[in-house]
Amino acid sequence: MKSKVLYFMLLVILLASCRKPKEEILVSEDLKEWFVDSGNRHFEVCDENGIHQTFHFDDIENDFLENSSSLFGVTYEFTEHEQCGQKGRGFLEDSQCQLHFTAYSDATHVFFEFYNAQFSFNYNESSGIEGTMKCSDGYGDALYGYTIERLDSYEVDGKTYRDVIHIKVVDPDCITRPTFPTEIYYAKHYGPIRYQLARQHWLHRVAE
Amino acid sequence: MKKLLILLILSGLFVLTACPHKDPTIINLEPLEEKYRESVPYQDGDTFVLQHETNKTLIEFKVWRYLQVDNVYEGETYYRMQYDPHIYYENYQQDITECRTDYPLFNFKLQMDNEYRIHEYSDSTADNSHAKTLSICAGNNFYTWLPFKGVTFGDYVMLDSMQVNGRTYYDVFELKNQSYGYEYEGANDGVQVLYYNYENGIVGVEMSNGEKFMRYEE
Numbered sequence: 001m002k003s004k005v006l007y008f009m010l011l012v013i014l015l016a017s018c019r020k021p022k023e024e025i026l027v028s029e030d031l032k033e034w035f036v037d038s039g040n041r042h043f044e045v046c047d048e049n050g051i052h053q054t055f056h057f058d059d060i061e062n063d064f065l066e067n068s069s070s071l072f073g074v075t076y077e078f079t080e081h082e083q084c085g086q087k088g089r090g091f092l093e094d095s096q097c098q099l100h101f102t103a104y105s106d107a108t109h110v111f112f113e114f115y116n117a118q119f120s121f122n123y124n125e126s127s128g129i130e131g132t133m134k135c136s137d138g139y140g141d142a143l144y145g146y147t148i149e150r151l152d153s154y155e156v157d158g159k160t161y162r163d164v165i166h167i168k169v170v171d172p173d174c175i176t177r178p179t180f181p182t183e184i185y186y187a188k189h190y191g192p193i194r195y196q197l198a199r200q201h202w203l204h205r206v207a208e
Numbered sequence: 209m210k211k212l213l214i215l216l217i218l219s220g221l222f223v224l225t226a227c228p229h230k231d232p233t234i235i236n237l238e239p240l241e242e243k244y245r246e247s248v249p250y251q252d253g254d255t256f257v258l259q260h261e262t263n264k265t266l267i268e269f270k271v272w273r274y275l276q277v278d279n280v281y282e283g284e285t286y287y288r289m290q291y292d293p294h295i296y297y298e299n300y301q302q303d304i305t306e307c308r309t310d311y312p313l314f315n316f317k318l319q320m321d322n323e324y325r326i327h328e329y330s331d332s333t334a335d336n337s338h339a340k341t342l343s344i345c346a347g348n349n350f351y352t353w354l355p356f357k358g359v360t361f362g363d364y365v366m367l368d369s370m371q372v373n374g375r376t377y378y379d380v381f382e383l384k385n386q387s388y389g390y391e392y393e394g395a396n397d398g399v400q401v402l403y404y405n406y407e408n409g410i411v412g413v414e415m416s417n418g419e420k421f422m423r424y425e426e
Contacts, residue, residue: 042394044417049265052417053313056394091314091347091398115312178310197312
């Protein structure tokens with residue numbers, strides 16, 4: 001009996017001594033460039049009828065998601081995954097725009113929400129986007145396929161934006177919600193610069 | 209063993225008596241009076257049109273109006289007052305009017321309830337007219353309220369008449385944004401002024417960027 005206790009204590013000491021130092025997994029600085037810069041956070045969008053509305057983005061918020069592994073109450077591995085997010089909103093209640101990154105050791109999980117359509121995928125520095133490329137309607141379980149491409153530049157309202165992501169829903173005919181975004185152009189440092197809702201209305205960022 | 213059993217019973221009794229149990233007070237509210245419901249002129253299925261003042265774009269709004277009665281709480285059909293966990297409303301009614309458009313700009317929600325009755329049932333000497341308000345939300349940031357039709361209180365700006373797209377609207381409230389508590393920058397974007405009268409409902413809105421959308425009737 002005494003030897004069992006001794007073995008157990010030795011195991012605990014061994015585990016404690018093997019404990020890895022706390023590891024912080026950070027979102028890369030390159031990815032953070034997709035957030036909207038402080039100078040660009042308040043801007044106007046204009047639709048095809050010349051009606052203007054304002055969009056506003058909050059400051060970037062970051063937090064750490066703690067993750068630990070333990071055995072017999074002894075923590076031997078402890079990691080902190082950085083989470084960064086930024087929210088924006090327009091006049092309409094469901095016009096919220098949210099970009100969120102969570103860093104893991106092998107990839108970064110990306111969550112992007114715009115007009116209640118939610119896009120999520122994993123991003124790996126070497127292989128790029130991976131995982132299922134589906135977007136869901138925040139109002140229900142409907143899932144839509146979409147394509148995503150990266151453009152070196154894109155011009156909107158006479159202004160050329162560098163590094164632009166173009167998201168397009170594959171089969172927009174099946175979408176009935178009038179505010180569902182069927183196509184989005186999203187520029188690094190600026191956020192959404194041009195988008196279409198339910199194949200009806202095109203809105204674009206007004207160049208300053 | 210016997211001693212342990214007695215000890216357990218005694219501690220059980222102690223726990224039971226130590227926790228005071230208060231029966232909930234149930235208040236049966238009377239239905240929302242029809243004269244107050246007339247503060248909103250819309251019927252379910254109605255439509256109305258606002259026109260952009262300068263580029264003349266027409267935006268059609270469809271109306272959904274419904275009466276929501278009796279919220280369920282712990283299996284009982286009582287509405288639980290948020291500020292007192294021991295008082296429940298029976299027959300709590302909310303008259304909700306939603307005016308929605310497919311145009312991605314803003315929607316309206318008008319709401320009233322029969323909660324004003326609580327003041328009449330209570331011993332409070334407070335003026336119960338203050339609870340007789342119609343609240344209106346527009347878009348993301350706009351919230352305001354006005355007294356029920358036939359109830360007079362408060363300091364409201366009322367225009368005797370207003371000319372809009374060739375039609376005269378009488379006794380129009382000019383309602384400013386009363387929302388508060390929002391800390392984010394940009395909380396004042398969107399609808400800033402709403403024009404409303406009891407006869408026609410929403411007469412128009414003025415946005416933070418100065419653009420106006422006014423009632424359009426053929």
